[in-house]
Amino acid sequence: MKLAKKTALITGILGQDGPYLARLLLEKDYKVYGLIRRYSNPNFSNTDFLGVTGDVEFVTGDMTDEKSLMTIFKLITPDEVYNLAAQSFVGVSWEQPKTTTEINSLGVLYLLNAIRQVCPGARFFQASTGDLFGNNSINGIQDEDVPFKPRSPYAVTKLYAYWMAVNFRESYDMFCANGILFNHESPIRGQEFVTRKITTGAARIKLGLADELILGNIDARRDWGFAGDYVEAMWLMLQHQRPDDYVIATGEVHSIREFLQTAFKRLELGNWERYVKFDPKFSRPTEVHTLWGSPEKARKTLGWSPKVRFEALVHMMVDSDMARLKA
Ligand code: NDP
Ligand code: GDP
Numbered sequence: 001m002k003l004a005k006k007t008a009l010i011t012g013i014l015g016q017d018g019p020y021l022a023r024l025l026l027e028k029d030y031k032v033y034g035l036i037r038r039y040s041n042p043n044f045s046n047t048d049f050l051g052v053t054g055d056v057e058f059v060t061g062d063m064t065d066e067k068s069l070m071t072i073f074k075l076i077t078p079d080e081v082y083n084l085a086a087q088s089f090v091g092v093s094w095e096q097p098k099t100t101t102e103i104n105s106l107g108v109l110y111l112l113n114a115i116r117q118v119c120p121g122a123r124f125f126q127a128s129t130g131d132l133f134g135n136n137s138i139n140g141i142q143d144e145d146v147p148f149k150p151r152s153p154y155a156v157t158k159l160y161a162y163w164m165a166v167n168f169r170e171s172y173d174m175f176c177a178n179g180i181l182f183n184h185e186s187p188i189r190g191q192e193f194v195t196r197k198i199t200t201g202a203a204r205i206k207l208g209l210a211d212e213l214i215l216g217n218i219d220a221r222r223d224w225g226f227a228g229d230y231v232e233a234m235w236l237m238l239q240h241q242r243p244d245d246y247v248i249a250t251g252e253v254h255s256i257r258e259f260l261q262t263a264f265k266r267l268e269l270g271n272w273e274r275y276v277k278f279d280p281k282f283s284r285p286t287e288v289h290t291l292w293g294s295p296e297k298a299r300k301t302l303g304w305s306p307k308v309r310f311e312a313l314v315h316m317m318v319d320s321d322m323a324r325l326k327a
Helices: 017-027 045-049 066-076 097-118 153-172 194-206 227-239 256-266 296-302 310-326
Strands: 007-011 031-036 057-060 080-083 123-129 175-181 213-215 246-248 276-278
Touching (some): 017 227, 031 066, 080 097, 097 153, 123 153, 153 175, 194 310, 227 296, 246 296, 256 310
Parallel strands (some): 007 031, 123 175, 213 276
């Protein structure tokens, strides 16, 4: 007898992580549904990049519209729900705090309500963030024992979602897991994030399409991993016998200066300082100076560890941007 395929719903399917997760689940023979908003011209470039556009079934709804989510849940009754949808850019969250709250906080409440009412046995993954810790750490490192101290409207909205997922787990015995994801990047990372801005900017300079790159605070440090590795952790969390919350990080930290140096060196552009200018408009009212996670719990409990390291990640992104711009 052939077992029925598992069904997964991914919100945020057209972003960075959605296509990587869809590819992983399709390889594991899931039936994959992807939530997209209603657009006149939807942009499938990220799912195209990973070759999954034709294999995902897209369903239209909006994280801010509870009824639309309820209708989708009744239609597909998923076994697993991966909530990747968000207004995910920290910088914009000061300019649009209400929209950010509606999507990142209330949207999660709506999803949890829909699961509880329609398919309470479904497993739920919430994309939480290392930004929850703000500048708090224990000896410089952030693990599950470090108290949260969010420093942006984005992080505050994600704090609500984190605790709501925990609360549904405790109140209703639902399978809800938070991945406390540290920064993760890829060739399809949004272009306003600092890594992709640097790799695209350096490639443009190399090709003579630009002569400078304008950034904010380049002394900040981040624990940058590869999105393709992080979606494996998301899946593993939902396969574990017990729902729990895990830091997902590489355990390595680098400054933006190091990122610049590695990217410009890859293109043999000489000293990056010749090209990089500062504009305070890219600085933030409150900054998180260092995000540096410990993936020990995920390693011990889930057997997860990142495969792509810093230099390989930077090279992958630079090479991809060069190829794209040349084409
Ligand atoms: P992206 O910003 O690339 O993707 C987010 C997706 O959410 C987009 O496809 C967007 O759709 C969708 N979305 C936004 N608003 C709505 C809405 N109202 N209804 C339906 N869909 C909506 O994020 P990433 O893929 O990088 O990140 C995935 C998740 O992980 C996010 O929740 C993010 O906050 C979290 N995270 C990411 C980290 C990272 O370093 N990448 C670190 C920590 C957490 P559209 O295409 O229509 O705009
Ligand atoms: P975040 O960690 O989720 O906020 O990811 P980002 O890639 O947006 O920012 C990482 C760090 O880079 C933050 O400390 C930013 O202040 C810093 N940064 C410096 N210059 C820039 C810039 O031009 N754009 C962005 N997005 N971040 C910048």
